[in-house]
Amino acid sequence: MMDDYGANHYARNGKKIIMERAKGIYLIDTNGNVYIDAAAGFSSMNLGHNHPRINATGHALYTVDEDGWGIVNVVPNTFPTVAQALFLQHACSVLHADKGLLMNTGTEGVETAIKLMRKWGYTKKGITPNEALIIVCEGNFHGRSTTIIGFSSESLYREQFGPFDKGFVSIPFDDLTALENVLEKYGERIAGFLVEPIQGERGIRIPHDGYLHSCYEMCKKHNVLFVADEIQTGLGRTGKMLACEHEHVIPDIFILAKSLGAGRNAVSAVFSKNEYMLFEPGEHGSTYGGNASSMMLSLEVLKIIEEEELCNRSALLGYYLREKLRKGLLRGKTKKAIKDIRGRGLMIAIEPEEFLGAETVIHELLKEGVLTKSAHNVIRITPPLIISKKECAELSRRIVKTFTRLVNK
Template identity: 40%
Template sequence: MSPTEHPAQRAVAAAEAHSAHNYDPLPVVIASAEGAWMTDVEGRRYLDLLAGYSALNFGHGNRRLIDAATAQLERVTLTSRAFHHDRFGAFCAELAELCGMEMVLPMNTGAEAVETAVKTARKWGYRVKGVPDGRARIIAAENNFHGRTTTLISFSTDPTARADHGPFTPGFDIVPYGDPAAMEAALDAAPEETVAVLLEPIQGEAGVLVPPPGYLARVRELTRARNVLFIADEIQSGLGRTGQTFACEHEGVVPDVYLLGKALGGGVVPVSAVVSSEEVLGVHRPGEHGSTFGGNPLACAVALEVIAMLRTGEFQRRAAELGELLHRELGLLLGDGVQEVRGRGLWAGVDIHPSLGTGRQISERLMERGVLVKETHGTTIRIAPPLVISKEDLEWGLDQLRAVLAE
């Protein structure tokens, strides 16, 4: 059999030949999945310790979500926002209630949610705060990842994300992440023109960076005192991943705006949302912003089931309990090939000693042992299993990491 006749190699070759090379996936070709396990085209099973960057918090093929999607597929999938549909109002009301907010603006992808938040904050600044036209300013943090649109990479500090994409959108200032003094200085540099602070409560793409204790609470205090919106990008950290519904809850913080995505669509359809108060989202008027697929019936049906599942608290508890196991076991590897472990709940960034290989090489060795993770920033691997993973499967996956490091 020639290499091109091998099922996996043939699939990879076709992808390499006919798709833009904007990703560098591991050389595994998935054909089916259930729960925390995926199966490739040759029938080999892999434990998924990435969960679609937290889009699959509830596992692959979750029966409740599949049933909700199937039932809606047989009724109506899209109306556009030109008409009302019978799932939209319930979705907005129940998501607002879950967040302790009043209004929802639904979109599709995480980047769309962040773009929508940028536009909303500026519009709020002009119409409510009284910022002079064209002067609205938003503060973001170094090492952020909010998406890949031209505007969002305008305040990225990742040279790979920015290279050859300029000119960039003005109106953003960047401060060190986790530094309250730097945040205060930035806010006081132009308080009358600053409309928002945009932060990830935990920086995922940067390597699962958790800010120092009290940082989010201090940012909340600073923004409230200066009439500046605090926008929490909980697209990866939210909806159960860290052991709470939202990562901000670990510091008792309620932002002005939640940005949600990924797990909101249950790994079935892309669903994202901006969730806030009537004062903030009420600045939008018909025709000023929208999306053909945003808030479509299929998306709403799936997201409603996600919300119902989160209301039970089961998944938050699992993330907290299994997260203790995850971080305890990873902590035992410090000094044995692991330089640092960060994270919260079922979410960890693991820095591998460079002498053992790059994050990519460690990911490939784990793949050979039937475990799937993905690298970021050179020598860091991210671990974020579906929240439905069993204790036994998680322990087995960590055993494989331990074996790879011992090799």
Template identity: 40%
Template structure:
């Protein structure tokens, strides 16, 4: 029995079946590459074009991030709870404040937790600052969103599978078409406290709003005393070719929601806003045992510095543009559209293609390229932002073979 077969048997017997992974068991990794057997032989080497849904912008096993993790482990202090202070958290809050141009940081553990935290802060701001009547706060959400998997979040999802069997859901949300400024204006009323949207939708298939929408939406929110909340969990820290996807329109939201690449491979998330918003939280209002723990804070501090120091947003823009240009040269009867921004690319397939899963399986089995389908008919590409032109060229050879066959 191979190790892959052993792992598959154990997963089939003991693990909840809420994922349908490709038959790949990753045991070692470096940079943009992973291996399915120890020893790092070419026969077991794969190019990762998913990077954990954008959580590994810095690549696997980055020496600076590994060093930060080992140094913090060596102190013996990995979690202290928020009953006490810790230096890495303080330093991380300062760095995030500077990077985002905001005054206050709320640290949590996962993207979904950060979204839930943002909802709580926005509602409390609406009641305590804006003056919305109790229990009447409304948050406007974009259709085709993916903000996480909690009950509140799936309650305002427009994906039927994410909602099926999980109700009843929390009230207080109104859904509008993505990128529709007229719909946003019409949805705002006296009870609206926030508009929360993704400046780029990854799960929906790497979709971006019409040019100018983010700036228009920000201005509409300002005119109506509504918070503009940008969920940058997937699109943040260089993924689209800018530090944050909102930067493409020079928009600084009232509230950032951050996670994934912020931790360089470790679980940490944040809500970042100015004090006039975040000050609605008082001791005891909100918390987390592991939120802001010194281990993940120390790692995230270094992970963000790597993004800045190594100019990963710039490489993302350069390599992403090249990747997309080369993909568009592939003439395929199965492709409806190639689209993307930075190293965040979607290949939308035609109906006759028969779904994206079979292409992802062929890329894995025959060409050692790892990526994942989304919404059945879209191949999503999101390699680490450290990828080189040589590695992109290697990937293009595989995509060409599969999409042209």
């Protein structure tokens, strides 16, 4: 039916597996096969599938009293809801932000941040109208709108979709000299620097220690906003609420999405210090952004992350899983098949040598009951943060077994 009625914009898994049910870190397909979900919807399912507290919140959203009254959901945004206010107050305090703005998808969150950078650039920094530039990094992934793909370095994402916006300058990721040079060259015109703390879609590229901190300092020196896309790295994925916290940086603006919606609703949010949330009424908006159902779920997501100490858990189990993988893979015949194993928290990359290729491994992992995805010849291991130590050991065992089978073929 998907072949008949669906668009063809995703390369469907070759084995035509269709997932049907899920619990915690597990998925079951329509044939009854069970898989460990080591992708977690690219960080959308940090709390795992069907978390009891998320389900209870969801249930409450659809419950009405004996007279048929339930919670208010979408109303014109000039009438804020109780749920929205409660979420924003809690989120700002947990995330050390002054203000939050709610949208739906990650892409919209990034678009919102771009508008905020430009508005700040024109109204506060004094950039000549329509001359503002934003620095981005090669290998970025910030979404799929026409503005955003315009500064992507992936030709597949760009070709046939132009013309594009000219207000972006791209520099190599993890390169402080390149940043300094571009700040020196265009300083007066630059409104902001947009960066992923770890480039997830580019194959979990982790910059050198101190990179984010130095970038932040350089931005301050040149009166440029430091803006972090924490859509994939945020909400505990790397062992902290925000990946920037590893370097004691609070970005001027940062964007969250994915797990903020508990894997149920599309929710994104842009947070900032007071002085950067510069929209006036009518300058920005979204019909569904901040709807009450989403807000109740997102508030519960933040509480679960804190109360279940998922950041700590991600840090400790991420370390445990990486060490297990290193011990299991970096020896004997499999050692020759591995270029690198790296990660931060439960955002882990296994980079196989070209002769093996990530796609082959991903395919074989399915047979072993592990679902994950590759990116730029990297196998991404990003399970839900609720995974147990025992389950990490089992996941590692299956991965090592798969590599062993492949190298002995």
